[in-house]
């Protein structure tokens with residue numbers, strides 16, 4: 001993973017691996033980075049494995065064919081061991097200034113002096129945390145959100161001694177992990193997001209204390225309304241739209257006076273035993289016996305659905321995810337030299353996701369065409385007819401398809417597609433895909449497709465251009481002596497009465 005000038009992160013150290021640190025470990029590993037973890041918790045290995053399992057499921061659903069090979073996880077016996085050979089260090093210790101400062105001291109005693117130390121603190125000031133450091137310029141806050149492996153936001157906040165180079169390199173690194181860095185302009189307690197969340201939280205506590213609403217009713221007030229629109233437009237953009245055609249100024253004129261009414265309170269209520277009991281009881285009722293682990297999985301499933309939907313709109317967190325997927329595809333090692341063009345090309349792999357399964361308990365038919373379509377795209381990319389060729393106004397359109405379903409595919413199965421070139425000329429490319437289960441090599445389906453080369457501006461067929469046509473001719477020649485695969489050239493195999 002390259003992260004700005006001269007920063008290659010092959011190994012990251014995670015110091016403190018509770019809720020947040022284990023989420024960081026998962027994000028690093030799923031980006032192909034090796035991780036060394038230090039945390040004195042005797043149950044560390046079990047907890048890490050559970051978080052990593054959830055993260056793997058969620059990220060595979062989001063990016064089924066783009067994730068790199070996972071990094072290697074090592075549990076270290078000490079802070080010094082964990083950081084000694086790390087290229088990046090992320091601290092996620094308990095939110096106590098003294099604990100963080102004394103551990104930073106141990107980290108600096110063993111780590112290379114140029115390695116960046118990111119802190120997950122939710123609100124402690126970086127200038128104070130770095131005040132006793134030998135090399136304070138490399139310290140920066142990278143404040144993530146739970147679950148760290150799914151939510152893109154990371155607030156970046158430097159202290160007085162943090163260098164600009166550290167800020168730039170940390171931002172580039174977090175971005176390379178699929179995150180959306182938000183640079184905090186002024187060092188301030190709680191940064192930006194937690195100040196907003198705390199304001200809402202204080203008011204919610206009053207509503208429970210005064211018996212106005214239960215914890216479940218307060219959550220309903222968010223999740224059926226404002227929460228849905230917050231997820232992609234935040235507060236200001238939504239209020240602008242709420243102002244109608246006159247926009248933000250009209251909105252301020254209309255609702256400004258209400259700000260003077262005592263609708264909300266600023267001081268939090270005292271967290272008396274009585275209030276704490278009431279919140280805990282209401283929260284138990286609300287959860288209805290569902291365990292935290294189950295709630296985490298439900299939360300992840302819902303986040304994956306929202307992120308995938310936003311990707312289709314190429315907006316907000318969905319735009320971040322789309323860019324990340326594209327970068328992963330570019331970064332994936334493409335060992336062209338080792339591809340034997342005289343055999344069917346193995347250019348596409350994927351995994352059967354839970355929502356690909358239909359009422360018959362196996363991969364549903366529309367997904368076969370999706371997989372074959374992606375395999376065709378991989379072939380087009382291979383011959384030089386990928387996105388930049390399309391941007392120049394040339395493309396291939398699929399004009400005919402025949403799919404045979406031979407065996408069933410279940411959830412989680414790893415699939416690979418191999419592609420034989422059955423024929424070609426300047427305008428035509430005739431492909432035959434074989435979809436195989438990776439584990440046992442079983443042939444699951446075949447897809448035969450005729451593609452026509454087009455001038456995308458005129459929307460008419462036209463001969464393929466120089467390098468693409470050469471690649472098509474080279475491949476066709478290399479595969480000319482392969483036997484015609486079984487099932488090629490078929491239409492529906494039943495006589496019409």
Ligand SMILES: NC(=O)c1ccc[n+]([C@@H]2O[C@H](COP(=O)([O-])OP(=O)(O)OC[C@H]3O[C@@H](n4cnc5c(N)ncnc54)[C@H](O)[C@@H]3O)[C@@H](O)[C@H]2O)c1
Pocket residue numbers: 015016017018019020021038039040041092093094095096099103120121122123143144145146
């Ligand atoms: N929980 C959240 O939603 C959230 C969100 C963003 C940031 N943060 C911040 O992340 C940090 C960690 O929070 P958390 O929620 O993961 O807490 P946590 O209590 O779940 O995890 C803290 C971990 O640190 C370990 N630890 C304690 N002393 C240690 C030491 N000396 N060396 C190494 N490990 C040690 C503990 O065993 C524990 O596993 C805090 O700074 C917190 O403010 C939390």
